[in-house]
Amino acid sequence: MIVKDVVCPFCGCLCDDIEVEVEENRVVAVANACELGTKKLMGEKRMKNPILRDGGTWKDITYDEAIQYTADMLLSAERPLLYGWSGTHGEAQCVGVHMAELVRGVIDNTSSVCHGPSILAIQEVGHPGCTLGVVKNRADLVIYWGANPIDAHPRHLSRYTRYAEGFFLENAFRDRKVIVVDVRRTETANIADEFVQIKPGGDYAVLSALRAIVRGKTEMIPRTVAGVTREQLVRVVDLCKGAKFGAVYFGLGLTMTGGKYKNIRNAIELVSELSRHTKFTISAMRGHYNVYGSNEVNTWMTGYPFGIDFSRGIAFYNPGETTAVDILARKECDAALIVGSDPAAHFPRRCLEHLADIPVVQLDPYPNATTAFCNVQIPVAVTGIDAVGTAYRMDGVPIRTRRVLSTGYPSDEEVLIRMYALMQGAKA
Amino acid sequence: MRVTLAMRPAARSFIPIEAEAIVPKNFLSGTDLSVWRGNRELRLDEVFSVFVEGSADRPEDVEVVISGDGTSRLKRVGEYMDGGKITVLGDIGMHCGNFMTGGTIEIHGNADGWLGREMAGGTILCRGDAADYCASGYRGGRKGMTGGTVEVFGRAGDFLAESIAGGTVIVHGDAGDMAGAEMHGGTLVVHADCSRPAANMKGGSCYVYGTAHGMLPTFKRIGTVQHEGRMLIHFIGDIANRGKGNLFVKDYRYLD
Numbered sequence: 001m002i003v004k005d006v007v008c009p010f011c012g013c014l015c016d017d018i019e020v021e022v023e024e025n026r027v028v029a030v031a032n033a034c035e036l037g038t039k040k041l042m043g044e045k046r047m048k049n050p051i052l053r054d055g056g057t058w059k060d061i062t063y064d065e066a067i068q069y070t071a072d073m074l075l076s077a078e079r080p081l082l083y084g085w086s087g088t089h090g091e092a093q094c095v096g097v098h099m100a101e102l103v104r105g106v107i108d109n110t111s112s113v114c115h116g117p118s119i120l121a122i123q124e125v126g127h128p129g130c131t132l133g134v135v136k137n138r139a140d141l142v143i144y145w146g147a148n149p150i151d152a153h154p155r156h157l158s159r160y161t162r163y164a165e166g167f168f169l170e171n172a173f174r175d176r177k178v179i180v181v182d183v184r185r186t187e188t189a190n191i192a193d194e195f196v197q198i199k200p201g202g203d204y205a206v207l208s209a210l211r212a213i214v215r216g217k218t219e220m221i222p223r224t225v226a227g228v229t230r231e232q233l234v235r236v237v238d239l240c241k242g243a244k245f246g247a248v249y250f251g252l253g254l255t256m257t258g259g260k261y262k263n264i265r266n267a268i269e270l271v272s273e274l275s276r277h278t279k280f281t282i283s284a285m286r287g288h289y290n291v292y293g294s295n296e297v298n299t300w301m302t303g304y305p306f307g308i309d310f311s312r313g314i315a316f317y318n319p320g321e322t323t324a325v326d327i328l329a330r331k332e333c334d335a336a337l338i339v340g341s342d343p344a345a346h347f348p349r350r351c352l353e354h355l356a357d358i359p360v361v362q363l364d365p366y367p368n369a370t371t372a373f374c375n376v377q378i379p380v381a382v383t384g385i386d387a388v389g390t391a392y393r394m395d396g397v398p399i400r401t402r403r404v405l406s407t408g409y410p411s412d413e414e415v416l417i418r419m420y421a422l423m424q425g426a427k428a
Numbered sequence: 429m430r431v432t433l434a435m436r437p438a439a440r441s442f443i444p445i446e447a448e449a450i451v452p453k454n455f456l457s458g459t460d461l462s463v464w465r466g467n468r469e470l471r472l473d474e475v476f477s478v479f480v481e482g483s484a485d486r487p488e489d490v491e492v493v494i495s496g497d498g499t500s501r502l503k504r505v506g507e508y509m510d511g512g513k514i515t516v517l518g519d520i521g522m523h524c525g526n527f528m529t530g531g532t533i534e535i536h537g538n539a540d541g542w543l544g545r546e547m548a549g550g551t552i553l554c555r556g557d558a559a560d561y562c563a564s565g566y567r568g569g570r571k572g573m574t575g576g577t578v579e580v581f582g583r584a585g586d587f588l589a590e591s592i593a594g595g596t597v598i599v600h601g602d603a604g605d606m607a608g609a610e611m612h613g614g615t616l617v618v619h620a621d622c623s624r625p626a627a628n629m630k631g632g633s634c635y636v637y638g639t640a641h642g643m644l645p646t647f648k649r650i651g652t653v654q655h656e657g658r659m660l661i662h663f664i665g666d667i668a669n670r671g672k673g674n675l676f677v678k679d680y681r682y683l684d
């Protein structure tokens with residue numbers, strides 16, 4: 001059986017044109033997806049049932065037991081951390097926020113280690129963004145800054161920029177210019193019309209210099225800025241000012257380097273400055289397929305996008321203090337529930353040391369690096385494969401993922417709802 | 429009146445304690461106050477041994493002395509303080525002196541992040557180092573500190589005096605990256621080195637008596653000035669932000 005218009009639950013592009021061939025309740029072929037998406041849709045070997053750490057070994061337990069364990073753990077904690085959320089659907093994220101509020105814990109998602117700085121910058125100066133469709137059909141200049149889509153978002157170039165047709169562009173491939181800015185020559189840099197190579201840590205200075213040049217203050221700029229010649233900076237500004245519609249996409253090369261959110265703020269302010277001359281927009285290359293959704297859900301429910309501390313019964317937000325890496329590094333939580341992410345694969349060692357010291361429950365279909373730190377792991381259905389639910393694309397467009405297989409696994413939402421019900425009962 | 433709060437040794441020593449109730453004014457009506465450890469409300473005397481000597485009928489006559497092991501876990505001490513004195517005989521946790529309008533806080537050890545955040549008046553003296561966001565604003569806020577004085581005798585972390593709009597911040601040691609970012613008023617003085625000072629500044633004055641590393645290319649050099657016996661180079665900026673602030677540095681290096 002061929003299932004059409006499947007949504008790929010891997011990266012923030014959330015491609016919705018995938019075809020999946022299913023035989024005997026197994027995915028046997030995937031069309032249209034990139035390698036990353038194909039791998040995810042083909043699936044890996046899943047964990048069969050919930051497991052509980054029992055000394056040096058694992059013991060099989062039932063879903064009921066695992067859910068009860070988690071509810072008890074969260075209820076007895078003084079500062080539980082509920083972390084992850086970018087690899088699950090919006091409906092499950094909603095339940096997570098309710099749970100965090102009920103047990104007065106801290107809820108944080110993976111944006112605190114990827115595009116959290118982008119959000120901080122947006123909170124300072126706003127977000128002149130647009131959807132991917134607008135860029136595809138109108139942009140005659142695309143800038144990738146500190147992002148390498150060929151590696152991380154393989155179909156971004158073919159669906160929306162370099163290789164995409166554009167409704168308002170006569171010959172999109174010829175008329176659309178691409179600029180790549182990075183500290184090293186990436187694969188994406190090789191397909192650019194202009195490659196700007198910056199010394200590590202120099203993004204902020206280059207952005208400031210570009211803003212000054214857009215304002216006509218070229219003469220005050222030193223001959224080189226962070227390894228970029230003034231001539232090249234002027235050329236980039238001319239390309240920008242000459243464009244009818246420019247779009248900037250930035251990645252972790254800008255958010256996670258020195259100055260962090262100030263880099264993004266500077267990039268947004270450059271875009272505002274350019275918008276005095278032509279039309280310009282800027283957007284983040286969000287990584288996980290539903291990390292944006294987690295920010296959306298948190299924001300509409302609590303007012304804040306990530307790092308929300310309910311200890312005092314009201315929402316308090318202060319990234320750097322109420323975010324998972326900071327809390328773990330400072331040993332400021334005493335239990336953790338991990339949903340839809342693998343912190344042990346990404347977090348600094350200090351954080352993992354604390355994770356090893358406290359009770360940890362993880363909801364994840366597969367054994368992963370975090371499994372080694374868990375007291376209990378509960379396998380769940382994979383959103384977009386055997387569970388349906390809403391995800392938000394990197395440009396904020398909500399897309400409902402489809403189910404291509406039926407397995408017996410409960411979804412994240414189902415498991416969380418049962419935990420929440422138990423906790424509500426205990427509190428009442 | 430002198431209130432001494434000696435921290436008791438606590439079992440769960442890593443969970444922070446939010447203690448915004450520790451403000452001189454509150455002790456005028458007794459010591460029946462609560463603090464929070466994570467999501468648990470605790471009486472003040474469950475966390476501290478409390479001693480009160482003398483009496484007072486205005487905050488100016490109250491001194492609170494905090495001591496013991498683990499004071500670095502205390503957050504929000506002196507929040508909204510409007511008079512009197514708090515002395516910390518050790519380190520203090522995050523958000524000490526937030527929104528303060530008057531009085532004095534003296535910290536004998538180091539201060540954690542957001543010391544004197546959005547402060548409007550009064551004085552904070554930190555004898556040790558201050559972590560990131562000392563005398564800064566809040567996330568997304570336009571104005572940070574608007575008045576008062578913060579003096580740090582050790583070093584300061586990154587984003588020192590971010591968005592400062594008034595008041596004075598003095599750091600005797602080095603400051604980290606982005607000191608005085610988004611500054612639009614007030615005065616920031618760093619006695620030693622820092623990096624990328626006054627990024628995106630609109631107004632105010634920033635002095636660096638050491639070297640400004642990674643100096644931003646969008647500050648316009650005006651000339652040299654004599655300042656308290658030092659020869660400093662005067663810049664105007666941040667031109668990228670149509671800024672008219674003054675940046676004075678003894679020495680600077682571009683990332684070229």
Ligand code: SF4
Pocket residue numbers: 008009010011012013014015032033034035036037038153154155156
């Ligand atoms: S680009 Fe992203 S969403 Fe599209 S198929 Fe590849 S991994 Fe999936």
